[in-house]
Amino acid sequence: MTRATTGVTTALYRHFDAGGDLLYVGISLSPFHRLAKHKEQSAWFGQVARITIAWLPDRKSARAAEHAAIIAERPKFNNQHNPVRPLSKAFLKQLRTSPCVREMAAKEKALERLGQLLGLLPDLPRPSARA
Known part of the structure; x- marks a missing residue:
């Protein structure tokens, strides 16, 4: 963790499809910038119908929450931390x-x-x- 991200609020975001299924979980200091990147680079982005954002006090807690969410919620397009995701x-x-x-x-x-x-x-x- 760098000094620049210590104590900086970090977004935990979730992308859902029209049926309410979780597509992707991620973290970012700038979720709207990250959203634009997903739109450009992620083949699954066209399926996104709803996005939620929760702000956490720092990157460390956001990483922990992201890791826990991926394991518990098993988003369709997360590969990292997702033991059952092909x-x-x-x-x-x-x-x-x-x-x-x-x-x-x-x-x-x-x-x-x-x-x-x-x-x-x-x-x-x-x-x-x-x-």
């Missing part, structure tokens, strides 16, 4: 298209092929012996 399609798409992940996958494929060529892996079809 990875979202949007997150998996980001992962698949990440240059770093693509580079790792290409290297893994190259190493696997090298292992096959060197006979370290049995998957490479071997030419049949001719008499």
Whole structure:
């Protein structure tokens, strides 16, 4: 925790869909700025029908409340602290298209092929012996 956020009121916000299901829980010093970021970056934002904001005395208590809310309420799109939340399609798409992940996958494929060529892996079809 930095000095700048010690003792500064922090928002705990919740996004709900039209049916009242909890979509996301987060914290921010500037919830309206964060809302704009979610609108730009979060695939689920179009489902938001209602938002609640509770102000907490500092970031430390807001983090604790956020953590507890995610565990207890299991929002649909929180991945962090959510033990039963599978990875979202949007997150998996980001992962698949990440240059770093693509580079790792290409290297893994190259190493696997090298292992096959060197006979370290049995998957490479071997030419049949001719008499």
